[in-house]
Amino acid sequence: MSMQGKYIQRFSEEYEDYLKDESRMIGEADSISFPKTEESLRAILFELKNHQSKITVQGARTGITGGAIPKGGHVLNLSRMNKVKGFRYDPKSKNYFLTVQPGVLLSELRQMISDKDFDTEDWSKESLATLKRFRKDQEYFFPPDPTEASASIGGMVSNNASGARTFRYGPTRNYIEGLRIFLADGDSFLLRRGENKANGRTFVIQTDQGRILSGEIPSYAMPDVKNASGYYAKKNMDLVDLFIGSEGTLGIITEVEIKLIPKPAFFCGMTVFAPNEDIALHFICRIRECAFRPAAIEYFNADALVLLKEQKRKNAAFSTLLEMPFDSREAVYVEYHGEEEEVIQGILQAGEIFVSCGGNEADTWLALNSQGMEQLHFFRHAVPEAVNLTIDERRRKEAGLTKLGTDMAVPDAMLEDVMHLYRTTLRETGVESVIFGHIGNNHVHVNILPRNMEDYIKGKALYGKWAEAVLKMGGTVSAEHGIGKMKISLLKKMIGEKGIEEMKGIKRTFDPEWRLNIGNLFEIE
Amino acid sequence: MDIIVCVKQVPDTQEVKIDPRTNTIVREGVSSVLNPFDAYAVEEALRIRDRFGGKVIAISMGIQKASKMLKEILALGVDDAVLLSDRVFAGADTLATAYTLALGIQKIGKYDLILCGKQAIDGDTAQVGPSLAEKLNIPHITYASKIEKLESRWIRVRRLVDDGYEIVEASLPAVITVEKGLNVPRLPSLKTFKAAQKKGVKIWNHQDILADPSCTGLNGSPTQVIKTFVPQYGKSVEILEGTMTQQVEKLFHKLSEEGFLFE
Numbered sequence A: 001m002s003m004q005g006k007y008i009q010r011f012s013e014e015y016e017d018y019l020k021d022e023s024r025m026i027g028e029a030d031s032i033s034f035p036k037t038e039e040s041l042r043a044i045l046f047e048l049k050n051h052q053s054k055i056t057v058q059g060a061r062t063g064i065t066g067g068a069i070p071k072g073g074h075v076l077n078l079s080r081m082n083k084v085k086g087f088r089y090d091p092k093s094k095n096y097f098l099t100v101q102p103g104v105l106l107s108e109l110r111q112m113i114s115d116k117d118f119d120t121e122d123w124s125k126e127s128l129a130t131l132k133r134f135r136k137d138q139e140y141f142f143p144p145d146p147t148e149a150s151a152s153i154g155g156m157v158s159n160n161a162s163g164a165r166t167f168r169y170g171p172t173r174n175y176i177e178g179l180r181i182f183l184a185d186g187d188s189f190l191l192r193r194g195e196n197k198a199n200g201r202t203f204v205i206q207t208d209q210g211r212i213l214s215g216e217i218p219s220y221a222m223p224d225v226k227n228a229s230g231y232y233a234k235k236n237m238d239l240v241d242l243f244i245g246s247e248g249t250l251g252i253i254t255e256v257e258i259k260l261i262p263k264p265a266f267f268c269g270m271t272v273f274a275p276n277e278d279i280a281l282h283f284i285c286r287i288r289e290c291a292f293r294p295a296a297i298e299y300f301n302a303d304a305l306v307l308l309k310e311q312k313r314k315n316a317a318f319s320t321l322l323e324m325p326f327d328s329r330e331a332v333y334v335e336y337h338g339e340e341e342e343v344i345q346g347i348l349q350a351g352e353i354f355v356s357c358g359g360n361e362a363d364t365w366l367a368l369n370s371q372g373m374e375q376l377h378f379f380r381h382a383v384p385e386a387v388n389l390t391i392d393e394r395r396r397k398e399a400g401l402t403k404l405g406t407d408m409a410v411p412d413a414m415l416e417d418v419m420h421l422y423r424t425t426l427r428e429t430g431v432e433s434v435i436f437g438h439i440g441n442n443h444v445h446v447n448i449l450p451r452n453m454e455d456y457i458k459g460k461a462l463y464g465k466w467a468e469a470v471l472k473m474g475g476t477v478s479a480e481h482g483i484g485k486m487k488i489s490l491l492k493k494m495i496g497e498k499g500i501e502e503m504k505g506i507k508r509t510f511d512p513e514w515r516l517n518i519g520n521l522f523e524i525e
Numbered sequence B: 001m002d003i004i005v006c007v008k009q010v011p012d013t014q015e016v017k018i019d020p021r022t023n024t025i026v027r028e029g030v031s032s033v034l035n036p037f038d039a040y041a042v043e044e045a046l047r048i049r050d051r052f053g054g055k056v057i058a059i060s061m062g063i064q065k066a067s068k069m070l071k072e073i074l075a076l077g078v079d080d081a082v083l084l085s086d087r088v089f090a091g092a093d094t095l096a097t098a099y100t101l102a103l104g105i106q107k108i109g110k111y112d113l114i115l116c117g118k119q120a121i122d123g124d125t126a127q128v129g130p131s132l133a134e135k136l137n138i139p140h141i142t143y144a145s146k147i148e149k150l151e152s153r154w155i156r157v158r159r160l161v162d163d164g165y166e167i168v169e170a171s172l173p174a175v176i177t178v179e180k181g182l183n184v185p186r187l188p189s190l191k192t193f194k195a196a197q198k199k200g201v202k203i204w205n206h207q208d209i210l211a212d213p214s215c216t217g218l219n220g221s222p223t224q225v226i227k228t229f230v231p232q233y234g235k236s237v238e239i240l241e242g243t244m245t246q247q248v249e250k251l252f253h254k255l256s257e258e259g260f261l262f263e
C-alpha cells in the first residue's frame, strides 16, 4: 500500500539506493521517510499504524547482513536524526556522557570529540557547562571501532558492533549508558543502565504513555565469546542490554547516551609479516598472554595479502597502500595504547616474541604517529573493500553470486583448531577465499570469493559445516555483524527452536503486530 | 650514491586553525609533523640508496624539538641526521633558510644528490630548494613526479608542469624537489627503529657551520609580510531537482556548459 503525507514519500526510483546496503541484497518498499525529530517520527509512526504498514529502520546502511534491507512497506531512514543533544560528566567515574541521535555517524562523532567542538543548539545549561569543563580537560574518546567509520551510532547499537579494538575495550555495548526507544505504535520509553533490570527472567517496562509491558528473558546460555547472535539474555540483566544488538526488531532507537573514556596518551601499531601460518598463530597466542595487553590483534592470511597486492597494482584507490615485504605470507597487526614508555616497551616485547617465533625484524611496519597509524588502518580496511570490489566484478558476469563472509568466533583454546579446519576444508573444496579479521578474539572473517555458481554452492555447504563445528567448539555464528536477513538458519542452529520461540515471545511483547524490521532474526512467515 | 634530504617540521594540518583576527596560523597546542612532501623525498632517497649503495643524511633547520622528527626519520633507515638549531636562525625567510641549509650541507661535505619536498605546507613558497641550489652553485629540477633514470654523473627527471610534464636532465650533484605521489613512503621496521635508537641527531649552531648571523634568521630575511588573508572565492551552490535521471542529465549539461566534459 502506498502512502504520501507531510513526512512520508511514495517510493520512487529516486530512492533506489535505500533498497540496498553493504550486504549487496536488494529490497523493495512502498514508502520512505527521513524524520529529523521525535515529533515527526511519532507522526510518521501513527500514520504507518493506521495503514498497518511494515517498517524497516535504516541507519547509514553499512551493515553486511541485510538488516536495513526493506521487505516491502515503509523505509524509516534515521540518517537525518543526527544531532548531539546533551553532555554530562560523572565525577565519580571521571567519564563523560554524550546524548546523541541515532543518525550521527561514527566518523562525525570522532571528529567532534577530538575537536571538542559540537553544535550546541538547544543544549541545556548543564550540557554547556559540561562542554566548558570538557574543553579544559584531557583528551577523551569513544572506543568502539567497527572498521567502517561511516556507520551510524543507531546502527552500531542495533548490531552491538565491534571491531579490532574490541580486544581491549569490548563491544559497543560497554559504552552505552542509556537508550530512548520508540515502539512501532509510537509509544516511547527511556532506559538507563542500572535503572531497569530483569527480576530473574521476568521484566517489566512502563512506557511514557503509561502502558505496562512485561515478558520473559530467554533461557538459552550465550556463548562465552564476542557475540552478536540473537537477543542478549541473562538472569537479572539490565534491560538496556536487551535492546543493544536486537537489530531493530524490538524498537526504534531515537537517542543514545554514550560513554567517553580518557584517551590514552600514546597509540602505536605494528604489522608483522610472517613466513607461514604456524608462525603467525604462535605469535598471536603468545602476545595475547602478555601482561601489557594489546588493544587489537588483527590477522591477514596469505590470500588476503595477495588480493591486496593485486588491487594495489590495478586500482588507483589502493595505489597508496604500503609495499609489502617481498616474500611475506601472512600478516598480523597489533596495536598498543597507553603511556608512551609502556607502549614502546610493549611493541619491543612483541617484536622479541615475533623473532622467537621465527619471524624477521626487518619484515615489520611500525607506526609511531598518527599518519603511520592511518596507513596501517587503511591497509586493514582495504581487505573487505577489495573483497567487495572483486565480488562486484564477478557479479557482472554472474548476477546470482554474493560474497560468503563468515563472522564466527570461538573460545581462546579453539583458535588453532578452527584455523586448521578453515584451511583444510578450503583446500579440499578448492574455492577462492581470503581470511582476515579480529583474531585476538578468535574471530576471523572467512570470505569465500565464488567464481561461478558451482563455487557458490560449494561455499554455502562449507559455511554450514563450519557453523556446526564452531557451535560444537562453544562459539557463535555471528560475533559482530548480526544475524540480519542472511544468517537466520545459523541462528536457529545456535539457539535451537526453543530459543527462537523464546525470542519471538519478547518480540511479541514490544511489537505485537509484527511490523518492525520484518525478516531480521526471524523468517518471514 | 650519497644523498642529502632536506626536511622541515610543520604543524599538523589536520589540526591547524587560523586565528580569525590575525589571519595567522595558531601554533599553540598543535602537534608537529614531517612536512608531507619531504616524506616522499626521504623515501626516494632511501630507495636510491638501497639500489646503488651510499648514505642518506637528513638535514633540517628548526627548533631543538625538531630532533624528535629527525629521530623518526632515522628510524626509517636514514643513516645520519643533522639539525641546524640556533637562536639566530629563528624567523628565517626562504633566503636565510637556503643560506643556512647550504652552509650545513657544505659542512657535511660529500653528496651526489640533494632531495627536497616541493614545498613546505606551512609557507607554500617552494623557493628553498631552488635557492639552495643557487647557493651551492649546482643545477636544480623542481616538481619531480618521477626519477626516470639515475646514472653516476647525471639524472633524468619527469617534472610536472601546468599542462603536462617535461623530461629534464641535469648533471650531478643537483637539487631535486619532489611532488607527492612519487612513491609510497615506507614505515620504519623494528630493525631500523632499533638501529636508530643507538644513533643520535647531530645538532649544529651558527658557529659550527661558520654562518654570519647577519645573514641568518630574522636579520638575514629581507621578506616582509605586509598582510596575510584568507582568499575569498566566489562560491555558489545550486541544487539540482527532479528524479535521479533528470538530475544526472542536468548535471551533465552543466558540466559540458562549463567546459568540464570533453569529446
Ligand SMILES: Cc1cc2nc3c(=O)[nH]c(=O)nc-3n(C[C@H](O)[C@H](O)[C@H](O)COP(=O)(O)OP(=O)(O)OC[C@H]3O[C@@H](n4cnc5c(N)ncnc54)[C@H](O)[C@@H]3O)c2cc1C
Binding pocket: A021, A022, A056, A057, A058, A059, A060, A061, A062, A063, A064, A066, A067, A068, A078, A102, A145, A146, A147, A148, A150, A151, A152, A153, A154, A155, A156, A157, A158, A159, A160, A161, A162, A163, A164, A247, A248, A249, A251, A252, A253, A254, A384, A385, A480, A481, A517, A520
Ligand atoms: C568495509 C566494512 C567493514 C566493516 N567492518 C565491521 C567490523 O569490523 N565490525 C562490525 O561490527 N561491523 C562491521 N561492518 C558492518 C557495519 O559497519 C556495522 O554493522 C554497523 O554497525 C552498521 O551501522 P549502520 O548505521 O550502517 O546500520 P544499517 O546498516 O543502516 O543498519 C544495521 C541494522 O541496524 C538497524 N538500525 C539502524 N539504526 C537503527 C535505529 N536507530 N533503531 C533501531 N534499529 C536500527 C537496521 O534496521 C539494521 O537491522 C563493516 C562494514 C563494512 C562495509
